[in-house]
Amino acid sequence: QKEVEQNSGPLSVPEGAIASLNCTYSDRGSQSFFWYRQYSGKSPELIMSIYSNGDKEDGRFTAQLNKASQYVSLLIRDSQPSDSATYLCAVTRNYGQNFVFGPGTRLSVLP
Amino acid sequence: DGGITQSPKYLFRKEGQNVTLSCEQNLNHDAMYWYRQDPGQGLRLIYYSQIVNDFQKGDIAEGYSVSREKKESFPLTVTSAQKNPTAFYLCASSQGGGGTDTQYFGPGTRLTVL
Numbered sequence: 001q002k003e004v005e006q007n008s009g010p011l012s013v014p015e016g017a018i019a020s021l022n023c024t025y026s027d028r029g030s031q032s033f034f035w036y037r038q039y040s041g042k043s044p045e046l047i048m049s050i051y052s053n054g055d056k057e058d059g060r061f062t063a064q065l066n067k068a069s070q071y072v073s074l075l076i077r078d079s080q081p082s083d084s085a086t087y088l089c090a091v092t093r094n095y096g097q098n099f100v101f102g103p104g105t106r107l108s109v110l111p
Numbered sequence: 112d113g114g115i116t117q118s119p120k121y122l123f124r125k126e127g128q129n130v131t132l133s134c135e136q137n138l139n140h141d142a143m144y145w146y147r148q149d150p151g152q153g154l155r156l157i158y159y160s161q162i163v164n165d166f167q168k169g170d171i172a173e174g175y176s177v178s179r180e181k182k183e184s185f186p187l188t189v190t191s192a193q194k195n196p197t198a199f200y201l202c203a204s205s206q207g208g209g210g211t212d213t214q215y216f217g218p219g220t221r222l223t224v225l
Binding site (some may be wrong): 004008017026034042043045046049050088090097098099101102103 | 144148151152153154155156159161167169201212214215216217218219
């Protein structure tokens with residue numbers, strides 16, 4: 001089993017719709033979870049971090065964490081074409097010393 | 112401006128050559144990281160350092176070497192032992208090495224072996 005798994009996509013949604021991105025992880029000891037956005041040819045940029053079970057909202061973005069199910073998700077409301085990118089899920093490991101990244105989900109928002 | 116810089120942006124290497132990728136940060140972060148990204152893939156950890164003069168191997172350290180002589184600098188050398196070095200290399204830093212600390216990325220270096 002891979003440490004962090006994501007659907008590779010592409011996930012296509014129409015403009016204005018809700019995009020739902022999912023991530024599962026294998027290490028029950030993981031404590032911190034991050035979503036990054038990466039445009040083609042660019043470096044990743046942080047969207048959100050989440051540490052506790054439940055939802056965390058920031059503008060159009062909502063991260064959801066369920067440690068019992070080892071599942072973290074990212075919802076993007078009112079999706080815009082500018083949201084088209086690859087979304088990377090990152091999870092801490094080794095008692096927080098470093099991260100492990102999922103393979104990323106490519107999102108395409110259609111005008 | 113505070114941030115992470117990487118140079119060069121593009122690098123071409125002949126087979127059998129060692130090359131060094133530069134990473135500098137002025138964020139006063141303690142921890143620094145090197146990742147490799149292949150097309151359509153996620154990031155894989157090469158080396159990381161939580162404090163000056165100390166570093167640890169990541170998941171794919173073979174064929175790479177690093178040093179951490181200064182807090183703000185963490186250069187990566189890609190040696191001739193790395194059999195398939197063509198990739199996008201990303202440097203990151205975080206305030207500390209703790210699990211709640213966000214990692215921030217530099218712009219990356221794209222290495223191509225000719």
